[in-house]
Amino acid sequence: MSIVFLTVVLVLAxxxxxxxxxxxxxxxxxxxMLVLGLYYIFLDEKLLGLFQIFIYTGGISVLMLFGITLIGREYKPSRKNPWTAFVASVFFILMVTLFFNNHDLLVFDNNINVEDRELFVKSYSDFVxxxxxIASSLLYGTIKMMSALKRKRDV
Amino acid sequence: MFEIDIVFAFALFSIGLFGISSNKDFLRIFFSLEMLINSVIMILASSAKYLNLADNLPLAYMFIIIATLEAAVGILIFAAANRLTNVVTPDELNEELSQ
Incomplete structure (x- = not known):
């Protein structure tokens, strides 16, 4: 079943x-993103699946739609770099080979409960x-970028 | 199965890598970036499930939030640049800013 989900995800990607x-x-x-979220729910990680569906299928897709309506639907043809597909394929083969070579080091345990609601507070509250x-520096960068562009237009 | 998940995550990462290096369009570059981030989220989620690394799951939530922030800021910057300089691709924006 998981192979069906993941094949659909790769085809859509x-x-x-x-x-x-x-x-x-x-x-x-x-x-x-919807199929990926459903796959997380299928894996019994319901909260992560719902996060995925609400944020990606709902939020980011609508954001991209706003971007398309603002910027336009013009499609620019791909760069003619024949090595990009080659590099991506080599990367994939290399990573799969490395993973299966070191597969014996992994310790599997299927009987755990990953839906611990206090896990984030215990582990990451110090990082808030x-x-x-990070968020404020990103917003600062955005504002600086906009002001630089405005200055450029005025010149 | 954990192995299938990991191979899938590597495949998704490779597709994202290919997309980010071969597309000019801002939309497809953002799609590729999201694919890169989602492959990492996939590895975190499946390792939390199968390898008893439950700490990885909150990290996956955090990645989703950061990815949302990144997409929002990126689209905002590009939409503002498009309004002000009328460029459509990141390459054109780079040329415009370097003049």
């Missing part, structure tokens, strides 16, 4: 990068300030 129409590409991307710093 390739489709979202190769379809020429932006809206069709966006729908393919949203469907990919760092997240806040």
């Amino acid at each position: 390739v489709a979202s990068l190769t379809l020429k129409k932006s809206i069709a590409s966006l729908i393919s991307f949203a469907l990919m 300030i760092i997240f806040a710093l």
Whole structure:
């Protein structure tokens, strides 16, 4: 069953990068995230699956739709770099080989409960300030970028 | 199965790598970035499930939140750049800013 889910996800991922129409590409991307979220639910990680569906299928897809409506639906053809597919294939083969060579080091245990609601508080509450710093620096960068572009236009 | 999940995550990462290096369009570059992040989330989730690494799951939630933030800021920057300089691709924006 998981192979069916994951094959559909890979097909939709390739489709979202190769379809020429932006809206069709966006729908393919949203469907990919939906199937991935359903797969997490199938894996019994319900909260992560719902996170995935609400944030990616709901939030980011609508955000991308706003981006398309603001910027336009013009499709730019791909760069003609024949080595990109080769590099991606080599990377995939290398990682799979490394994983299966070191597979014996892994310790499997199927009888655990990963839906511990206090896990985030226990493990990551100290890092909240760092997240806040990252978010504020991203927003600062955005504002600086916009002001630089505005200055550029005025010149 | 954990092995299938990991092979799938590597495949998704490779597709994202291919997309990010071969596309000019801002939309497809963002799609590729999300694929890269999702492959990492997939590895974290499946290792939490099968390898008793339950700490990885909150890390996956955090990655999703950071990915959302990154997409929102990226699209905002690009939409603002498009309004102000009328460029469509990141390459054109780079040329415009370097003049």
